[in-house]
Each structure stands twice: as C-alpha cells, then as structure tokens.
Amino acid sequence: MAATYFALFASGLAVLLLLVQGSPPGPVVQCRSGNTNCTVTNGYGAFPDRSTCCVAAVAYPSTELELLLAVSDATEKQQHMKAVTMYSHSIPKLSCPGGPSGQGLVISTQRLNRSVSVDMATSRMTFEAGITLRELLDAAAARGLALPHSPYWQGMTLGGLLSTGSHGSSVFGKGSAVHEYVVGMRLVVPSPAPVNGYYAKIVNLGEDDPDLLAAKVSLGVLGVISQVTLQLEPMFKRSITNRVVSDVGFEQTISSYAVTTYYGDISWYPSQRRVVYRDDIKVPITTEGKGVNDYLGFRAQPTHVGASLRASEERVEATGNAEGKCVLFRLQVDTLIATGMGLKNNDGGLLEFTGYPVVGNQSDMQSSGSCLRSAEDNLLTACGWDPRFAGSFYHETAISIPFTTVADFIADVKKLRDAHPNSLCGTELSLGFFIRFLRNSTAYLGKTDDVVEIDITYYRSRDPKRPRLYEDVLEEIEQMALFKYNGLPHWGKNRNVGFLNVKNKLGAKLAKFVSVMQKYDSNGLFSSDWTDAVLGLRGKEVVVQGDGCALEGLCICSTDDHCAPKLGYFCRPGEVYEQARVCRKIKSVEADGLAWSA
Numbered sequence: 001m002a003a004t005y006f007a008l009f010a011s012g013l014a015v016l017l018l019l020v021q022g023s024p025p026g027p028v029v030q031c032r033s034g035n036t037n038c039t040v041t042n043g044y045g046a047f048p049d050r051s052t053c054c055v056a057a058v059a060y061p062s063t064e065l066e067l068l069l070a071v072s073d074a075t076e077k078q079q080h081m082k083a084v085t086m087y088s089h090s091i092p093k094l095s096c097p098g099g100p101s102g103q104g105l106v107i108s109t110q111r112l113n114r115s116v117s118v119d120m121a122t123s124r125m126t127f128e129a130g131i132t133l134r135e136l137l138d139a140a141a142a143r144g145l146a147l148p149h150s151p152y153w154q155g156m157t158l159g160g161l162l163s164t165g166s167h168g169s170s171v172f173g174k175g176s177a178v179h180e181y182v183v184g185m186r187l188v189v190p191s192p193a194p195v196n197g198y199y200a201k202i203v204n205l206g207e208d209d210p211d212l213l214a215a216k217v218s219l220g221v222l223g224v225i226s227q228v229t230l231q232l233e234p235m236f237k238r239s240i241t242n243r244v245v246s247d248v249g250f251e252q253t254i255s256s257y258a259v260t261t262y263y264g265d266i267s268w269y270p271s272q273r274r275v276v277y278r279d280d281i282k283v284p285i286t287t288e289g290k291g292v293n294d295y296l297g298f299r300a301q302p303t304h305v306g307a308s309l310r311a312s313e314e315r316v317e318a319t320g321n322a323e324g325k326c327v328l329f330r331l332q333v334d335t336l337i338a339t340g341m342g343l344k345n346n347d348g349g350l351l352e353f354t355g356y357p358v359v360g361n362q363s364d365m366q367s368s369g370s371c372l373r374s375a376e377d378n379l380l381t382a383c384g385w386d387p388r389f390a391g392s393f394y395h396e397t398a399i400s401i402p403f404t405t406v407a408d409f410i411a412d413v414k415k416l417r418d419a420h421p422n423s424l425c426g427t428e429l430s431l432g433f434f435i436r437f438l439r440n441s442t443a444y445l446g447k448t449d450d451v452v453e454i455d456i457t458y459y460r461s462r463d464p465k466r467p468r469l470y471e472d473v474l475e476e477i478e479q480m481a482l483f484k485y486n487g488l489p490h491w492g493k494n495r496n497v498g499f500l501n502v503k504n505k506l507g508a509k510l511a512k513f514v515s516v517m518q519k520y521d522s523n524g525l526f527s528s529d530w531t532d533a534v535l536g537l538r539g540k541e542v543v544v545q546g547d548g549c550a551l552e553g554l555c556i557c558s559t560d561d562h563c564a565p566k567l568g569y570f571c572r573p574g575e576v577y578e579q580a581r582v583c584r585k586i587k588s589v590e591a592d593g594l595a596w597s598a
C-alpha cells in the first residue's frame with residue numbers, strides 16, 4: 001500500500017477536507033516533440049534502479065484496429081514494444097521496452113477505456129484493457145453488477161492489474177486475485193509473417209483455452225491485451241468493522257481468521273504491538289447502508305503537509321532518532337484508527353465516520369482513490385506519493401508465504417522486533433505489515449499455494465547511497481520471506497532482489513508460461529532485460545552489483561562495498577536467519593569481532 005499521510009485530517013483542519021480538490025497524477029510518458037523522443041517512468045517517478053527509460057515514440061490507439069496497426073508497424077521494423085497505462089502504478093521496470101535505449105515504442109492503453117458489452121444472463125462484461133478500475137466498477141454497477149475482488153486502489157487499469165496478478169483479500173471460492181474471474185481475452189500479438197497484410201494479429205482466447213492461463217497474468221510479454229471479459233456477480237454489500245487488539249499470539253489466528261472472514265485482512269503494527277483485523281464480510285444487497293471507502297492514504301493530501309511529514313522523517317533518519325519515528329508514526333496510526341481508516345458511513349453526508357459497522361455496495365467499498373479524480377489545483381493537493389512534490393518516497397516489499405508456514409515467519413519477525421524494539425516503526429506509516437489472502441491458481445504466473453501476502457512499505461532515501469535506519473532488520477526480513485519461507489513476489493511491487501530465483505520457485509508453471517510466450521512473440525519484441533531476468537531467460541539477472549547496491553535492494557550484499565562502509569554500514573549475517581546477508585550499522589569494526597566477508 002502506498003504511504004498514508006493524514007496528520008492534517010486530525011489536527012483541527014478538518015474543514016479543509018471538504019474543500020480538498022487535488023491534482024490528478026501527471027503523465028508517465030513525456031515527449032520532446034509530439035509523440036516522439038520520449039521518456040517513460042512509473043507513477044512514483046522512479047524505477048528500482050532509478051534508470052531513465054527512453055523510447056523513440058508513444059502511440060495512443062483508440063480502437064483495436066489502431067492497436068493492431070501500431071503493433072504491426074513496430075513488428076515490421078523489429079522494434080521492441082511495451083504497453084504503458086494511464087498512470088503506470090507498478091514499481092518494477094515493467095513498462096520500459098527492451099532493445100537499444102531510445103529505440104523502442106510504448107503503446108498507451110489510455111484511450112482503450114470503454115465497456116464493450118454486457119451479458120446480463122451470465123453476469124459477464126467485456127471491457128477494453130485500458131479502463132481504470134474505478135471506471136470499470138462504475139460501469140458494472142450501472143448494470144447492477146459487481147466485480148467480486150479487486151485491489152484496494154482504483155488507479156490501475158484492467159490490463160495492468162491483471163498483468164501483475166493484482167488482488168484483494170480472500171480465500172473464499174477462487175480467492176482474491178482478479179485474474180481468477182477472467183473468462184475471455186483478446187490480445188494483439190506480433191506476427192513475423194504478414195497476415196492479411198499486417199505484421200500483427202488478434203488472438204481471441206475463450207474460457208477453456210489453455211493459453212488463457214498464460215494470458216491472465218503475463219507481465220505484458222505476450223502482446224497487448226485489447227479486451228477482457230470478466231465474470232461478475234449481482235451487486236451485494238459489504239459490512240466492515242475494524243477491530244484493534246494486542247499482537248500477542250496473533251500469528252496463530254491467521255489461518256482461522258482467513259477461512260471465517262470473507263474479505264478479511266490484517267494490519268500488524270509490530271512496534272506498537274497491536275493488530276487491526278478488518279472484519280469484512282459479504283452481506284445481502286437489502287442490508288441498510290450507503291457506506292463508502294475513501295481510505296485516508298488515498299485521498300488528495302495537502303502537499304505542504306505531505307512534504308513536512310517527509311521532512312520530519314528525513315530528519316529522524318539523519319539524526320538516527322529511531323524513537324522519534326516511532327512517536328511520529330504512532331500518532332498517525334492512532335488518527336487512522338480513530339477516523340475509521342477513511343470509511344464513511346453515509347456518502348455525501350457531512351459526518352464522515354460515525355461508527356461500525358460501515359455497510360455499503362461492493363463497488364463503493366472494495367477500493368478507493370479519491371486523489372485521482374479531483375480537479376487540477378496546481379499541486380496544492382495530490383496523491384501522497386506524487387513525484388512532482390517532495391512527499392513520500394519508499395521501498396515496497398510484497399511477498400506471499402504459504403498459510404502453512406506464515407505463523408513461523410511472523411514468530412521470526414517478532415524475535416527481531418523483540419531484540420530491536422524500534423526497528424520496525426518505519427513500516428507503520430503505511431499499515432505496518434499488511435496481510436492479505438489469496439488462493440492457489442491455475443494461472444501459470446499465479447500463486448502456487450494458498451498464501452498470505454505481506455506488504456511492507458518503508459523509507460527510501462532520495463540519495464541511493466544513503467542507508468536507512470535499521471537497514472539490516474528489514475533486509476533480513478525480506479531475505480527470510482524470500483528464501484527461508486520460499487516466498488513469491490508480487491510482480492508489480494518489490495525491489496530487484498524480490499525476484500531472485502523466481503524461476504525455480506515456479507518450476508513447471510514458469511516453463512509453460514515461457515512456451516506460450518514464445519508461441520505469441522517468437523522474436524521477444526515485448527520482452528526486455530527486466531522481464532527476461534525475472535523469468536530467468538537469456539542469462540539476464542535481476543541483481544545489479546555495484547557500490548551500495550544492497551541499500552536499494554539491487555543486490556544482496558556479499559562485500560562491505562555493497563553497503564556503505566564509509567557511513568558505518570557493513571555486510572553481516574542475519575541475526576535470526578543467519579544465511580541472510582545484510583547491511584548493518586556497526587559502531588566499530590574491531591569491536592564487532594564478526595568481520596565477515598564472502
């Protein structure tokens with residue numbers, strides 16, 4: 001989840017809430033002349049390696065035929081391509097085409113945002129892939145239909161959220177990944193030999209076509225998804241109550257909680273030693289309630305407040321004042337809890353949150369993101385992570401661990417927390433360890449087990465060579481999740497190291513994916529060094545070695561230079577998971593007595 005900056009909302013300026021306008025996010029593709037000579041970035045303005053992605057051109061098809069022409073032209077020229085979305089919310093370098101820098105093409109799906117058709121008898125709807133989640137939910141609701149599961153943020157597009165396996169939280173039925181509800185897809189893929197005069201063709205995948213298992217979650221490497229048919233349900237309501245309890249023994253409750261709470265999730269604030277269970281269930285449409293989820297962290301934030309909170313965080317980082325961070329963020333979490341996390345009992349009413357449960361239509365409760373929709377106000381307000389102002393800037397580690405071992409993982413994290421009580425405060429601004437549930441999947445790049453996805457958002461320095469407070473503790477947790485507990489990364493989040501060894505973790509499923517990829521894009525025009533590295537192809541690596549690389553999650557340290565020895569950070573083994581190699585601050589190398597190097 002993204003950073004949550006809401007100090008203001010509690011601090012006597014509540015009236016501003018009613019006036020907030022908000023600047024929608026800026027463009028992620030910027031060109032020097034017309035639609036040529038462009039740079040591409042993500043919604044945060046920075047890929048994990050902070051590289052700039054340069055492309056020769058951007059295309060804005062508004063029909064499937066225009067899309068076909070764009071892919072055909074590029075294929076004829078053997079130009080590398082990628083689909084890019086309206087806001088490009090994935091963190092990894094997924095939307096940058098492969099091939100030589102400055103020569104690729106990005107195909108924006110921004111104008112492919114219509115609903116195409118609806119079948120009321122089966123509750124199925126077909127959409128163009130560039131439609132944003134908010135637009136999709138509205139179009140379905142207008143027909144009395146609901147998407148059963150979705151991510152919690154409305155700014156992603158249908159094509160983009162599917163391509164990275166995005167999800168909500170549930171182990172009921174097929175679980176919370178949106179791709180489980182895909183029953184058809186149309187893609188435009190390259191064709192090395194012309195078909196009807198075009199070097200591209202349309203592939204129409206029906207519900208039982210095995211290639212759909214590759215296309216549902218594809219990292220954009222098969223071609224461009226043109227349309228998607230989703231299995232929806234008649235509209236229903238949800239009833240949400242947030243419940244705050246101590247974290248003692250909570251790890252033992254995760255499995256039983258998941259199987260009894262349809263849409264439940266858990267925010268664990270490890271330093272505060274408390275958890276918030278979101279008791280979130282499905283209720284009949286006839287239940288009373290006009291509730292709306294307008295999560296505080298996804299509202300337009302006054303940029304001066306966001307900037308000053310970030311400045312406070314930078315100050316406590318610079319002075320090594322971990323305790324200060326704990327105090328600062330505890331206040332934020334108290335505010336969040338006291339205001340119902342941004343739930344509103346009665347949309348449109350003056351009173352916002354008046355008490356639990358909050359009951360509302362699925363389409364109003366399943367996701368939020370009002371910072372996207374408001375009028376331009378010259379950056380007086382914006383989404384909290386908007387790169388056009390000096391607001392939040394963070395790393396995000398999102399890894400899934402099977403239900404069978406998640407309690408052991410949490411117990412290991414608690415050992416680190418107990419040894420260093422202030423070490424995890426930095427995660428608590430953004431829901432702490434945010435815990436959600438998914439089912440195993442038949443999609444080749446889907447989850448291999450029923451899993452618990454743990455999402456951790458934490459400080460990233462603007463200076464890539466500058467370590468964080470308690471750098472070592474979160475690095476150890478990241479490696480523990482990935483290697484001791486064999487976790488799988490969320491494809492649209494994570495630092496580079498999150499993708500180490502994915503090939504072996506997915507095994508035969510990945511091989512099946514790659515063979516479908518080679519069938520549809522035999523020359524790899526939709527692949528890039530990054531997708532090759534993630535999929536373990538062509539000898540490409542997800543890690544980038546170099547001075548300070550471990551600080552940015554570009555490598556796991558194996559020498560002190562991968563950390564920041566001049567600033568006192570050295571490469572050392574983990575404390576609980578000894579196989580980990582982490583950048584630890586050491587007062588004196590001699591006193592350490594552990595001088596370790598690979």
Ligand SMILES: Cc1cc2nc3c(=O)[nH]c(=O)nc-3n(C[C@H](O)[C@H](O)[C@H](O)COP(=O)(O)OP(=O)(O)OC[C@H]3O[C@@H](n4cnc5c(N)ncnc54)[C@H](O)[C@@H]3O)c2cc1C
Nearest residue numbers: 088089090151152153156157159160163166167220225492
């Ligand atoms: C504030 C915030 C909250 C989030 N919350 C959640 C959450 O609750 N749950 C969750 O799972 N994730 C969450 N995410 C992550 C998000 O769902 C993923 O990063 C998602 O992939 C973003 O979709 P996008 O449309 O921005 O796609 P992008 O990030 O632009 O694209 C992702 C990939 O898909 C490809 N692609 C996009 N469209 C097409 C197409 N039409 N055809 C072929 N390839 C395509 C792109 O080339 C790229 O490779 C959140 C992100 C943010 C910023």
Ligand SMILES: *[C@@H]1O[C@H](CO)[C@@H](O)[C@H](O)[C@H]1NC(C)=O
Nearest residue numbers: 031032033036037038056102
């Ligand atoms: C792209 O823009 C840069 C900077 O203005 C310029 O140096 C370069 O020549 C341009 N490239 C092309 C192909 O137009």
Ligand SMILES: *[C@@H]1O[C@H](CO)[C@@H](O)[C@H](O)[C@H]1NC(C)=O
Nearest residue numbers: 110111113114115131132135
């Ligand atoms: C599609 O995008 C256009 C331009 O961004 C927007 O005005 C329109 O409302 C969108 N259409 C739908 C169905 O959401």
Ligand SMILES: *[C@@H]1O[C@H](CO)[C@@H](O)[C@H](O)[C@H]1NC(C)=O
Nearest residue numbers: 141143144145235285290361
């Ligand atoms: C909730 O959905 C129902 C059924 O589609 C609809 O009639 C009702 O207007 C919706 N309620 C709100 C508050 O939008």
Ligand SMILES: *[C@@H]1O[C@H](CO)[C@@H](O)[C@H](O)[C@H]1NC(C)=O
Nearest residue numbers: 439440441442443448449450
């Ligand atoms: C998912 O797990 C269930 C048991 O929990 C099993 O029956 C099913 O075959 C699995 N499905 C996949 C796709 O692995």
